[in-house]
Amino acid sequence: MSGPQPIDTEPSLRxxxxxxxxxxxxxxxxxxxxxxxxxxxxxxFGALDDPEGLRHQARxxxxxxxxxxxxxxxxxxxxxxxxxxxxHWASTAADAADAVVAVARSHGARLAVKSKSMASEEIGxxxxxxxxxxxxxxxxxxxxxxxxxxxxxxxxxVPAIHRDRAxxxxxxxxxxxxxxxxxxxxxxxxxxxxxxxxxxxxxxxISGVNFGVADTGTLVLVSNEGNGRMxxxxxxxxxxxxxxxxxxxxxxxxxxxxxxxxxxxTGQAITSYVSLITGPAGRLEEGPExxxxxxxxxxxxxxxxxxxxxxxxxxxxxxxxxxCPVYRQVGGHAYGWVYPGPIxxxxxxxxxxxxxxxxxxxxxxxxxxxxxxCPVGIPLQDxxxxxxxxxxxxxxxxxxLAWEAWSRLWSRPATYQASLxxxxxxxxxxxxxxxxxxxxxxxxxGRDLPTAEGPxxxxxxxxxxx
Amino acid sequence: xxxxxxxxxxxxxxxxxLAGGLHADPLRPxxxxxxxxxxxxxxxxxxGDTGARLxxxxxxxxxxxxxxxxxxxxxLVGRLCRQEKVATAVLSADPECDLIAPVLERxxxxxxxxxxxxxxxxxxxxxxxxxxxxxxxxxxxxxxSTVPGxxxxxxxxxxxxxVVRPERLVAQPAGLLRHLHRWAPGxxxxxxxxxxxxxxxxxxxxxxxxxxxxxxxVWVALxx
Numbered sequence: 001m002s003g004p005q006p007i008d009t010e011p012s013l014r015x016x017x018x019x020x021x022x023x024x025x026x027x028x029x030x031x032x033x034x035x036x037x038x039x040x041x042x043x044x045f046g047a048l049d050d051p052e053g054l055r056h057q058a059r060x061x062x063x064x065x066x067x068x069x070x071x072x073x074x075x076x077x078x079x080x081x082x083x084x085x086x087x088h089w090a091s092t093a094a095d096a097a098d099a100v101v102a103v104a105r106s107h108g109a110r111l112a113v114k115s116k117s118m119a120s121e122e123i124g125x126x127x128x129x130x131x132x133x134x135x136x137x138x139x140x141x142x143x144x145x146x147x148x149x150x151x152x153x154x155x156x157x158v159p160a161i162h163r164d165r166a167x168x169x170x171x172x173x174x175x176x177x178x179x180x181x182x183x184x185x186x187x188x189x190x191x192x193x194x195x196x197x198x199x200x201x202x203x204x205x206i207s208g209v210n211f212g213v214a215d216t217g218t219l220v221l222v223s224n225e226g227n228g229r230m231x232x233x234x235x236x237x238x239x240x241x242x243x244x245x246x247x248x249x250x251x252x253x254x255x256x257x258x259x260x261x262x263x264x265x266t267g268q269a270i271t272s273y274v275s276l277i278t279g280p281a282g283r284l285e286e287g288p289e290x291x292x293x294x295x296x297x298x299x300x301x302x303x304x305x306x307x308x309x310x311x312x313x314x315x316x317x318x319x320x321x322x323x324c325p326v327y328r329q330v331g332g333h334a335y336g337w338v339y340p341g342p343i344x345x346x347x348x349x350x351x352x353x354x355x356x357x358x359x360x361x362x363x364x365x366x367x368x369x370x371x372x373x374c375p376v377g378i379p380l381q382d383x384x385x386x387x388x389x390x391x392x393x394x395x396x397x398x399x400x401l402a403w404e405a406w407s408r409l410w411s412r413p414a415t416y417q418a419s420l421x422x423x424x425x426x427x428x429x430x431x432x433x434x435x436x437x438x439x440x441x442x443x444x445x446g447r448d449l450p451t452a453e454g455p456x457x458x459x460x461x462x463x464x465x466x
Numbered sequence: 467x468x469x470x471x472x473x474x475x476x477x478x479x480x481x482x483x484l485a486g487g488l489h490a491d492p493l494r495p496x497x498x499x500x501x502x503x504x505x506x507x508x509x510x511x512x513x514g515d516t517g518a519r520l521x522x523x524x525x526x527x528x529x530x531x532x533x534x535x536x537x538x539x540x541x542l543v544g545r546l547c548r549q550e551k552v553a554t555a556v557l558s559a560d561p562e563c564d565l566i567a568p569v570l571e572r573x574x575x576x577x578x579x580x581x582x583x584x585x586x587x588x589x590x591x592x593x594x595x596x597x598x599x600x601x602x603x604x605x606x607x608x609x610x611s612t613v614p615g616x617x618x619x620x621x622x623x624x625x626x627x628x629v630v631r632p633e634r635l636v637a638q639p640a641g642l643l644r645h646l647h648r649w650a651p652g653x654x655x656x657x658x659x660x661x662x663x664x665x666x667x668x669x670x671x672x673x674x675x676x677x678x679x680x681x682x683x684v685w686v687a688l689x690x
Contacts, residue, residue, distance in 0.1 A: 029671070036672050049508035060499040067488040070480040077473065083656075089472040091479070141678055142669035158669060165671050188667055188675035195679065200588065216646075216654055226665040226680025229621055233657070234584070244480075252503035255643040259507040270604040270639070270662050272527075273680065278654040285611045285656050286584070286618060297476060305483030310491060379494045 013336065013356045013363065020330040026162050030331050033161045034322040040267025041319060041373075047269060048259070058260055059377035061253050062313035069304065072214045072247050073295065079217025083279025085291035090123075093298045097128035100206065100239055103292050104134050107237055109203035113195075115223065115231040116140040117208030118156065118316060119241045119296055121338040122351075125206070136206075137198045139227040141191050148175055154332030154340065156318035157265050162331050195227070205231035205288065209242035210315075211257055212293075214249045218278045219293065222262060222271040229273050238280070238288040244295050245304075245312040257315060264317040264375035299351045308383055311346045313376050320380060323373035326363055335360060342370035342380045349387055361387035417458060506640040509603060516602040516635045517688055523605030524686045527663030528676065531605065531686040536565060539687070543569045543627075546685050550625045552591040556582030558616035560596030562629035562689075570594075581615025584622070593619030593626050593681070599649055600630045600686075603638045604662055607686060608649075611657035620661060626681040628661070630688045 010016045020026060045051040065072055077087040090096035096119075104112060112134050114120065126136045126147075138147040142159035146152065149171045153159030160168065169182035172190060180190060207228060211220040219240050221228045232238050248254050262268040281287035303312055321327045321341030332340030336356055339347045345360040361384045370380040409415045460466045490496070512519055517533060524531035534542050543566060546552065555570050557563040557580040570577055570592075579586035587593055595616045597607040607628040609620045620626050636642055642649060642660070650658075665680030676682050 033672050047510055049510055054507060056497050057499060057504050060496050061504060063488065063496045064499070067484065069484065070477045073480070074477060083654075087473075089470065089476040091472070091476055095472075139679070140669070141667045145669070158672070160669055165673075168670055184670040184673040184675050187670060188678050192678055196588075199679075218654060224665070225667045225669075225678040226621065227678070229659060230679050233617060233621060244476075250503060251643050251646060252506075255640050256504050256507055258639060258643070266668070269523075270601075270606060270660065272662050272664065272666055274606075274660040274662075276654070276658040276660075277656065279656050281611065281656045284614070286614070287611055287657055291656075295476070297479065301479045301483045304480060304488075305486075307489045309489045379491060382491065382493055 010336075011354075011356055013334070013359045016334040016336055017330050017363065020334040025164060026331055027329065029162060029164055030328055033155075033158060034328050037157075037266065037318075037322045038373075041264055041322070042267075044263040044267040044269060048263075054256065054260065055375060055377045058256055058375060059313065061248065061256060062315075062376050063310070065248055065253070066245065066304065066309060066312055068249075069245070069247070072249050073244060075214040075249070076212045076217055076247055077293075077295070079214065080219075080279070080291070080293050081217075083217050083291075084282075085217070085279050085293055088292060088294045090294050090296050090298070093123035093296075096123045096241065096294050096296045096298065097125055099292075099294050100125060100241065101128055101132045101134075103237065103239055104129060104132065104204055107203055109134050109237070111198065111202045112136045112204045112206055113139050113198055113202040113231050113235065114143075114206040115208065115221070115228045116143050116159070117206070117241055118338055119208055119243050120206065121153065123241075123296065123298065125241070134204075137195070137202075139195050139199070139231060140223075141188060141225060141227075144191060144195065145171060148172065152333065152338075155321060156316055156340070158318075162333065199230045199234045202235040204237045204239060205233075205235040206239045206241065207231050209240050209246055209293075210261065211254055212242055212247040213251060213254050214247055215251065216278055218276050220254065220258070221275045221277065222258075222273065223275075224266070224268075224272045226273055229275055232275060232277060233287055236288055237290045237292070238277075239292045239294065240277075241294045241296060244297055244300050246315075260375040261315055261317055264319040264373070303350050306350075307386055308346065308350055310378050311343070311350065311383055313378050314343050314347075315376055317375060319373040319375060320370035323369040325365060325367060325369065342384070343378075346380060346383045346387065358391060361385075361391070417456070421456065421459075503644075506638070506644060509638065512603070516637050517632055519602040519637075520600055520605055520630070520635060520688060521686070523603060524663065524684075525605070527605045528666065529605060529663045529684040529686050531688070533688045533690050535690045539565055540569045540572065542685075542687055544573055546625070546627060547573050547575055547592070550591065550683055552625060554578050554590045555592040555594060556580065556587045556590040556615065556619050556623065557593075558582060558595040558619045559614040560616065560629070562596035562631070563594050566594050566627070566629065579615070581613075582619040583615070584618050587615075587618035587622040590623040591625060593621075593623035595620050595626070595628055597628050597630045597634065598658070599634045599636055599642055600628075600688075601637075601639055601642060601660065602635055604660075605686070606639075606660040606662040608642060608658060608660050610650075610655045612655040617657060620659070621680055624677065624681060625683045625685065626661070627685045627687065630686060632688060632690070
């Protein structure tokens with residue numbers, strides 16, 4: 001495959017970041033796209049009487065729901081079942097994938113069409129289905145492009161944000177077997193043709209869930225392209241995969257959330273389609289004969305019981321990505337997993353144990369732009385800081401000793417100045433050091449050390465040069 | 467009640483996690499809102515009656531929206547058919563479609579099915595439906611799966627025409643979402659969809675493209 005390197009498979013955060021930030025086209029696309037989304041969002045919030053008040057309210061609603069999550073989920077499941085749906089409780093990623101595969105098998109399904117679902121990426125659903133002999137077709141335009149390119153999405157709302165039209169035209173030309181012009185209209189028309197055929201043939205439709213409403217067992221899906229509607233209307237079986245936290249109790253709460261989600265995500269007052277799905281089609285209705293809801297834990301219950309519980313309040317709008325100065329430089333793939341941006345830097349180390357995941361909270365300036373952008377007021381920078389604290393608590397004795405030594409050194413003027421003079425001298429002698437000596441190299445391994453800029457401020461002051 | 471062991475295990479884990487209560491942020495405490503429903507979302511005032519606001523918002527969302535009397539319907543449908551090059555149509559079982567069917571026939575448009583079936587709708591240029599309700603502030607029309615043919619007619623053809631009765635208008639989304647008993651007194655249908663303008667995508671360089679999966683054009687006729 002030509003185009004950007006598959007940095008999402010690169011295990012080192014440092015290498016991923018370096019690859020992403022050296023890709024000039026990626027950075028230009030990101031800056032343009034996240035800037036546009038950010039300004040559209042600001043305009044959409046202008047239609048609200050009291051955006052800040054609504055944000056406080058939304059945060060309190062999410063908090064209230066999470067505090068009673070077992071009861072809310074029980075009510076949702078009972079209502080879904082009462083409406084004729086089936087509920088699957090998936091404790092792990094494997095449980096969830098197994099549940100979907102079992103549904104597909106029971107229908108002898110050969111082809112599954114999918115609308116965008118972060119949770120399905122999280123559990124590796126496509127691979128599991130393909131292993132079971134079921135072809136999976138992503139139907140969100142951006143997701144389809146990414147699937148054809150054999151990449152992973154780089155943005156929650158705009159999955160192919162890292163690619164420009166020329167790159168996309170090249171990718172889709174391989175499907176067409178003829179060169180396609182790099183015109184978004186023509187490319188979208190080509191996608192419509194290709195995917196319409198697959199919708200008509202599909203045996204099973206797989207979607208995510210934006211909100212489950214406990215009071216009525218209703219699953220809410222928002223989409224702009226209409227693929228969410230196609231996936232949940234055309235095939236005879238609909239499987240909805242939902243992270244366990246994506247629920248509200250009442251329609252009144254839903255009303256608040258639906259005012260915020262599209263405004264924060266794309267700057268729209270409402271998306272083209274808001275589907276409110278309650279059970280499978282009735283005897284006199286058109287639509288799927290079967291509805292399955294898979295409720296996914298996969299580590300979320302550990303978060304629920306921790307000081308990071310508020311991370312589960314996220315409604316997946318992507319606003320924190322667009323606001324984040326780090327995301328705007330490196331894009332989604334550098335985060336190395338399904339959830340990018342500030343919310344990804346919080347969720348990933350909580351859901352994944354790899355070393356690279358644990359480093360993510362360091363890749364932040366803690367500027368709190370994410371918190372300001374978040375429509376449900378999650379204090380993401382506090383969560384990031386908390387995760388750093390957690391890492392520090394697990395640090396070895398050597399690192400602790402080094403920090404204590406540094407703290408003693410810099411808390412007294414004489415030793416502080418001596419250390420700067422030493423740095424300045426060492427720098428002139430050796431150029432910028434690649435790492436610190438002794439135990440300190442563990443700290444410097446993941447960082448670029450600053451270059452000491454010639455004489456210190458005090459030396460310049462004493463020489464009368466300031 | 468169900469005795470599903472997966473469910474018991476799942477919920478038991480959540481209850482254990484919440485045994486000490488949900489963690490409260492000491493730096494930025496959540497302002498509590500008590501137990502009841504949160505108040506409806508309040509919007510900055512917009513001039514005009516609900517009909518005018520529906521037409522303006524639908525237009526802003528990319529729909530062709532017009533208020534018409536019954537006598538003006540043939541003119542509107544004729545314009546639609548010319549502009550969107552419509553030769554074939556499917557209709558839902560909505561009573562509003564009774565007004566449209568003869569007009570289409572006089573305009574030389576072949577009505578493939580009423581109520582629309584899936585395959586006829588997929589091959590038709592135009593799908594016509596009524597609307598359970600319509601939301602003025604967003605320019606949305608709401609289509610219910612209880613009406614035969616409405617699900618396919620509003621989704622699969624290139625063009626969707628929704629005929630809206632003015633007495634069914636609500637001002638804000640809350641008029642639907644907080645008043646379900648009014649719109650679904652016998653319980654919720656399996657599918658309610660709020661449709662706002664045409665199908666759209668911005669997945670390629672954030673450039674707007676219409677008609678990606680759903681209709682490329684949506685026409686809203688508000689009956690006067």
